[in-house]
Amino acid sequence: MINTTKHDHDIVAVRPGAERLTAFNAKTFKDEVVALIDDGVTSLLIDFKDVTFLDSSGLGALAGILKKIGHRGDLVICGLNSDITQMFRICRMDRVFKIYRDVPTALQTMSEAT
Amino acid sequence: MINLAKLDLDIESMQPSSAANLNGLDLTRVVRGLDLSHYVHIIMIAGADHATLSMQALDAESDSPVSKGDGASAIRANMRRARMRTASSLISRAHELAEQHRILREANDRIQEDLNAAALAQRQLLPEMHKDILGFHIASAFVPSAGVSGDMFGCFALPGNKLGIYAVDVAGHGINASLLSVAIGHLITPEFFGSIAFDAGGTPDLAGLVQNLNRRFCSAYNDGYFTMFCAIIDKITGNMDMCQAGYPAPVYVAPDGSSRFIGSGGFPVGMFPDATYENGKANFEEGGLLVICSDAASEAEDSHERPFGALRLCDLVARLRETDVDSIPGNIDKALRDWRGGKTLEDDLTVLALKRTKTDD
The missing domain is CATH 3.60.40.10 (PPM-type phosphatase domain)
Structure with missing residues (x-):
């Protein structure tokens, strides 16, 4: 379901490929992103620009991806809408994930860090 | 009649390479080699040398080898046998499906009963x-x-x-x-x-x-x-x-x-x-x-x-x-x-x- 784009500095941008990341597709999303990590991707940018709704299962999938990549790589998120931003704030995910406004901003920051 | 399109046969790609070289025995073997979900009744009609061809047709798993010399009534009789065999097969298949449906329904009922019991137990908590x-x-x-x-x-x-x-x-x-x-x-x-x-x-x-x-x-x-x-x-x-x-x-x-x-x-x-x-x-x-x-x-x-x-x-x-x-x-x-x-x-x-x-x- 995911769409991927390779950028400079071996950064791979992932778009979930669904407007709603919920119990119905969260496991597929996680499995596909974890497969990228297993294939050696260490700099991941997940772009939520087209995602309008994220439920607790979607959040669990994101947390699972973060735990999977661990200290071996970098996981960055961008494009959160106001509702998902509020959910992140309530669950303190804003303290766990690196979050940027959009893809260009995230890519610039990730590139500078490499 | 065998609908070759429905059987998904690509005659042109078969060996020998030309469809013209594909005789009734070849076609019968090809059909029997297919993994079909249904049985295809094959009536092979021979122009001559009926006895030899009959053995070859049976070896190729044809159902009813007949000769043109047997006449139209023999072919009609074979066609009727084929229809009866098909009907019998369909009835048997329907019984199998009904049994599978019954087993699935009973399994689903048991799962639903378990879920209802679990839901009730949870509500009581x-x-x-x-x-x-x-x-x-x-x-x-x-x-x-x-x-x-x-x-x-x-x-x-x-x-x-x-x-x-x-x-x-x-x-x-x-x-x-x-x-x-x-x-x-x-x-x-x-x-x-x-x-x-x-x-x-x-x-x-x-x-x-x-x-x-x-x-x-x-x-x-x-x-x-x-x-x-x-x-x-x-x-x-x-x-x-x-x-x-x-x-x-x-x-x-x-x-x-x-x-x-x-x-x-x-x-x-x-x-x-x-x-x-x-x-x-x-x-x-x-x-x-x-x-x-x-x-x-x-x-x-x-x-x-x-x-x-x-x-x-x-x-x-x-x-x-x-x-x-x-x-x-x-x-x-x-x-x-x-x-x-x-x-x-x-x-x-x-x-x-x-x-x-x-x-x-």
Whole structure:
């Protein structure tokens, strides 16, 4: 379901490929992103620009991806809408994930860090 | 007639390379070599040398080799036998399908019975709250989106004129979420709550309770986690100590009618083993109303996928403050169903309403 784009500095941008990341597709999303990590991707940018709704299962999938990549790589998120931003704030995910406004901003920051 | 297109035969690609070289025996062998879900009755008609061809046709697994010399009546007889054999095969297949359907239906009935029993057992764990405890009138609504649910809550008197309350929402739906919520419900007894939710000096420490649960439920093997709100309210002073662990902020309506969210967020439970939690404080005034709703309330979407939203929920609770506490959870459930145009919620809904009525019991 995911769409991927390779950028400079071996950064791979992932778009979930669904407007709603919920119990119905969260496991597929996680499995596909974890497969990228297993294939050696260490700099991941997940772009939520087209995602309008994220439920607790979607959040669990994101947390699972973060735990999977661990200290071996970098996981960055961008494009959160106001509702998902509020959910992140309530669950303190804003303290766990690196979050940027959009893809260009995230890519610039990730590139500078490499 | 054999419909070659239906049999998905690519004659041109077969060996020998030309279709012209494909005789009846070759075609019969090809058809028999196919993995078809149905039987193809093959009548082979020979122009001459009937005896030799009959043996070859039978070797190729043709059903009814006949000769042109046998005449039209022999061919019609073979066609009739083929139709009878097909009919017999269809009847046999129908019996097999009916039997498979019966087995599947019985298995589904057993699973459904088990799910209904599990849902009933889970509901019996959830307190039916329309009662007074320590001067707080408490009412609840529990609306599972499916038979079993990932929600759990409890409310009980603790030593020292204190009221303990918690609400849990396990991520996801179905059996997995239900099993975890039931495990939590069995664990958090009044005794457990009373022994873990206070520090050594006897001061409420809800963050300590959540930290304890986080240690118990963190697993490296799955993504299961839950959100939680828990509080201890002093009957005499109205002091409320609380911890919000990813659960939506409850709405508090003061006696003057002003409403606000309480809590500033916190990590969910069972997601990160090194998460830390914070104690919060609020004042629960006489006549004050506290309403705790699972995220099914704010996330309920109308036909245009617009969420009900936390602010609309806060306004609704404020409007309901003068109504009977017992009716508040049901009114919120009704407002959400109206918002969704009568459609059931996609997530489990828990509503807990507490009104502080008196302090001198």
